[in-house]
Amino acid sequence: MRKRPVHQHPATKLPLSRTAGILILLLVLTTGIAQAGNVSVEYFYESGCLKCAQASPVIEKIVTQNPDINYSEYEIAASFSLAKQYGVNTVPAVVINKSTVINYEDYKGDTELLETMLSESIETAPPIPDKTESDIGISNSPESWNTDTQTPYVIFIAGLLAGFNPCLIAVMAFLASVIVSSGGSRKDMLVLVTGFCSGIFVTYMIVGFGILNTISYFPGIRETITTLMVLLVAFLGLWHLYDAYYIKKHSKSSFKTPRSFIDLMGKAEGRNILAISFIGGSIFSLVKAPCVGAVYLMILEMLISGNNILEGTLYMALYNLGVILPILILGALLAFGLDPEKVNEYREKRRVEIRLVTGIILILLALMLNFNII
Template sequence: MAQTPAAAAAAAPARGFVALFGSYDCDDCAAVKKQWPEAFALADGPVLVFLPIEHAPNYALLSLLEDALQPGKKAESFPIFLVGDKLIGDLDAFYELADELPALSKNTPSLPLLAEIAQAAAKAAQLVVELRVAAAPSLPDAAPTSLRPASASSSRLLYFYQKGCAKCSRQDKELAILRVSLPALQLASYDVATLDGQILLRRAKRHFTLADDNKNLAPMVCWPTGYITGRLASASELQQALAASTQDAFWSSPITDAERRNEQQQQGRLLKSFTVGVVILAGLIDGFNPCAFATSVFLIGYLLYLKRRPREIAVVGFSFCAGVFLAYVLFGLGLSFLLDTISDMLWLKKAIYGFFAVAAFVLAIGHLRDALRVRKSGKPSDMSLGLSNTTHRKIHDRIKNLTEHRSWLMLPAAILLGVIVSSMELACTGQIYLPTLAAINAAGINLLAFLLLILYNLCFILPLVVITGMAIAGIGTKAVADWGRKHVGTTKIAMAALFIAIAIVMGVLAFS
């Protein structure tokens, strides 16, 4: 005769377990599962039962456990742990219980809801097992019958989310449950990092008289007469709100061209803010970086040495500028798309920001040390942060090979030279460029991020454009080179200050 899960669990020898509710793409869940066998290597150690919430009955079980155990405020993101008779949604709080887990795991309440989990733990041949509970009558998908069914016209929700938002993953599950309960539900979902998302968010703020600031409200769920942000909006709570709602949806009218123009103007005004000043400053300092500055002076000086006419200097110099600009914009776009691709892997994105923070702090110390060395000896060659002599020679050789001959190929050759030289210099100039790009794209790829990328690179090539213009006007490069050598210490101090600012920004992004 087949046993029920509850009877099987009762017959099996008691074994402690901890239930882990999470998703397959939850990095913290994966880390806990990997660490568990190492932490509890004993044969009678507690079993970690992983219940993926992609399986709908698993998430329904979590909801029922929350109702039964009354944890207070429901956890807003995964992972969520059942330890004894407590649901824990804070990873740090869970790790603090590490020494107590063997004892706590055996004090799980005898609830019928936990029968399948207890049975899986008792039968487990390993310390980590995955469980998909059966869809049972005790895990209802239907809406509570005490609620007045929401009409089709009132079954409308507006949902704001953000890529990589940990809290949004659980809110997504509640909305999926609501959709099962309300097949007629019309759910309008918008990423707050997009133009349309910002337009609808601005509408919502006006409708609910909220402050029109830059505070991140995602996840945020709105219905015609109310909204929830800053906490989990449960399916039952939203169904009650919809049942009582009689107004039309304020977001139902299509987004107009005027709204899009206005939002673009709002984003354009951001370009006059402090962010723009930092990007301009970073680009200019990077342009005066001894690596890039010395190469620019050598290029123009070599053209003068070859007795090139002003017209030829203009063609080669400005084409070289265009090549450098093109290469750096393409580098920037590539890194921007890479950062956007990994935005869903929040731990990796934060790890990158943390790496940039540490690297920027180390580079700040290095540039300060270089400034002190140059000030003491007066020799730029004493600097440790820069291009090696071998790389300098290779760059100079490329410049000589591509500028010695007069032909119609001078223009494309100079553009190609700019691309090649900028690629070789990236190890030096990228010290500022890479973390600045990470900060620019912190909120994702959008119009503002692209404009800031272009602005940075225009500022980066500005010193080269000025040097080219001076050469065309007949001003020799010796004075420019002497000025560069004289102020290399000041440039290094400015770079150190910039790296300290970058370290602070990256640190905030890493821990926010």
């Protein structure tokens, strides 16, 4: 390849002061252009997120008013590693110039405040940090820790606590006594437990999914339902405390089991064990909602305040699995020789303490939900 000859030109000498002035002017102009045209706005959202649906129009409005903005949108599930670098673990979230983060907790649903914060952050945006410095700063930041990874464990443990409930233990002991008195086999007991747990699981999934799906179609009722659920959880907590007092004074619970339910489960024998036990589990999950449903309402409130319907459904399934796991274990123990009378005696002996602890936990949870601590 041939090189073209370079023509030599005489150098023009400028005074030192003029040269310095030109350099300063160029520096100022370059900085101004960089600030005006190099503002980066990155929006993290999730499909089906109610909060994101409220925030998106505001963000799009601001971006449209500022054509020089370098705007990007990311679905958090597909861009989780990038979100984690910025310390973003909930949506919606907006990152300005890879350093300033605005998340939902900063404006708590106030879209006017979001618009103001976003406009001010763009106007006063700091320079985009160097890649190396950004990576170092973000990776060591406490905000980059993904606290949401703890959520499935919390939900599963809540389900386990709900499963270890005097109501459920009483029903399981009753069902075991029905099988024993009717001369049923170990297989009959296992079938009955499986059917009963399946009824509880399916019913709570249908009810929970129905609530979440309704809210996804009518976002305006979210706040109302959230408030009602917090109040209901608090009321059920108070009811558990009252029931502990009632049991102590009257030696019986204020939670009544309908006679029709007992009669239905008494028919669980032979070929109809699976169907009757499934129906019984479904009915139990409704008529005994004060026993199990309080914690379930707390889980639903957390999911309503969260992001995605699919994620919410998976969390509900995880909670319901936690609820039925103690029943499955107890059913297996009863099937393999555990005396139902001993189970019932233990329940009778400890139900006051269980009611007190459950009531206190529910009231604390209602307060934490109300003040957005969880």
